[in-house]
Amino acid sequence: MRDLLPSDDSDAGNSALDTSVIPLGERALRGVLGHVVAVGDEAETTYLEVKSPLDMNSKATAAKIAKFLLGAANRRPGEAARHFHGYAVLVIGVQKNSAPGVPRGTEAHELEDRLRPYLGPQFPAFEFGRIGIDSDHEVLFVIAQPPEDGQTIFPCHKSYQSDDRRDSLADGAIYVRGTSNTRPARSGEVLALVERVRRGGRPPIDLEVQVLGPICRVDRVDEVLESLRCYEEEQFSKQPTPDEGTRGSALLTLPSSFLGNPKPLSKQDREQALAAWRSKKAEHIAEGREHFLGVGMSGACVQVVSRGRFVSKPHLILTFHNCEVLDYLDPDAADLEKVVEPVLGRHMPFPSSFAPSAIRPIPRGYPVTWSTHGGDAEVVLTPESFRPNVVWTSDQDDYVIIAKDPEASSVEVSWELTEDGNDAVTSGELRVPTEPLVDAADLFKSVFLSTGEDL
Known part of the structure; x- marks a missing residue:
């Protein structure tokens, strides 16, 4: 394996990859190879794709290479220029800690004929590049040229059906490079390509978007809320003034004083109150969940930099795929009766217990809005402008982002930007790591129970 790495003073053999070079010539390609082996x-990124050994004579391989080239050709010039001077590289015959290569003998003109x-x-x-591994095998490199303003859109010209739908191609489809794969273009990306075709002297928007703060993960929320409801019903079913030392047998047990002491009621009144409370279970759990997670989880925000260009009245939409977004609430606003609705309704607090932090009105014209649409969370930013090379950051006490899959180590975030007076749509995507998984029972204890209180 050692002979696969650069034999001179280059540092490409470690996990860092120098993308300031043009990936042409043996020295540069060995640097790429060493990085992929490591x-x-x-x-894999927007400018680099990796394939383990393939049958270079098969239709499936030709379709995979064609898909990469189509995606690379449909990139935005400004974004592509950040790495490898705009080139993109497909490496064939490599995997982690190993470079078995493919059999020698693939001719560039024969491959071009199969791709055309x-x-x-x-x-x-x-x-087309190659690095020999031994007398019978070599690693192949397919290198796409930098995209340019004024270029046409490059659609696929022939369909191919694969057993794995991710490798299929559709006649007329427009493919683009994602963060680590090639996929069909979204609407904003198609419009951005249209703008690339007709772009004149005005420089394109080159936007850097980052998500700051956590993408949260929490487990067993519904289970904890159900346990709290069982405890509330159990306490209600006991004497009107239960002993404060009584403990429930549910998953979570709380001092009865936490949920108040219900006034004495007749048996009929108690049955009616309990039936009414049960009928609103779905509504109560939804409201309780929002309050619980809003006060318990940390907020996130977005940081934006427009490179070298003023953007007037931007409208930036970020979609956090397979996530939900909730209002961030000050931890001081934590209210147990908003997590689990008492059977007899919430108790009115005394005036001295009013917490102004519980109310956070959003002023008119506030540049951040958020909502959950279907399976995704959406955040919309509408500041007055993005100034050239000046960092713009939203507040981190607006909303909480929660990954719906508690096992997800990262989430995909896609974004689309439009500008006042400009028909162009700029788009991009990034992948954001998630925070360590939090157990809802532990979260509840830390937020709602004082030190030393048991669950």
Whole structure:
């Protein structure tokens, strides 16, 4: 394996990859190879894709290479130029800690002939490189050229059906490079390509978007809320003034004083009150969940930098895929009766217990809004402007982002930007790591129970 890494003073053999170079020539390609051997599939980005050994004579391989080239050709020039001077590289015959290669003998012109039906007659030329592994095997590199303003959109010209739908191609489809794969373009990305075609002298928008603060993960929320409701019903079913030392047998047990002492009622009144309370279970749990997580989890925010260009009245939409967004609430506003609705309704606090932090009105014209749509969380930013090379950051006490899959180590975030007086749509995506998984019972204890109180 050692001979796969650069033999000179280059540092490309470690996990860092120098993307300031043009990936042409043996020295640069060995640097790419060393990086891929070190980290494997984790090396994949918008400008680098990795394939383990493939049958270079098969239709499936031709379709995979064509899909990569189509996605690379449909990139935004400004974004592509950040790495490898705009080039994109497909490495074939490599995996983590190993470079078995593919059998020698693949000819560039033969590969081009197999790709042309998918790419079409107007597709730009691409480079082809190779590094020998032994007398019978070599690693191949397919190198896409940098995209340019004024270029047409490059659709796929031929369909291919694969057993794995991710490798299929559709005649007429427009493919783009995502954070680590090639996929069909979204509407905003198609419009951005249209703008690339007709772009004149005005420089394109080059936006850097980051998510700051946690993408939270929490487990067993419904279970904890159900346990709290069982405890509330159990306490209500006992004597009107239960002994404060009584403990329930549910998952979570609380001192009865936490939920108040109900006034004495007749048996009929108690049955009616309990039936009414049970009928609103779904509503109560939804409201309780929002309050519980809003006061218990940390807020997130977005940081934006427009490189070299003033953006007037931007409208930036961020979609956190497979996530939900909730209002961030000050921890001092934690209210147990908003987590689990008492059977007899919430108790009115004394005036001295009023907490102003519980109310956070959003002023008119506030530049951040958030909502959950279907399976995704959406955050919309509408500041007055993004100034050139000046960091703009939203407040971190607006909302909480929670991944719906508690096992997800990261979430995909896509964004689309429009500008006042400009028909162009700029889009992009990033992948954001999630926070360690939190157990809802532990969270409840830390937020609602004083030190030393048991669950």
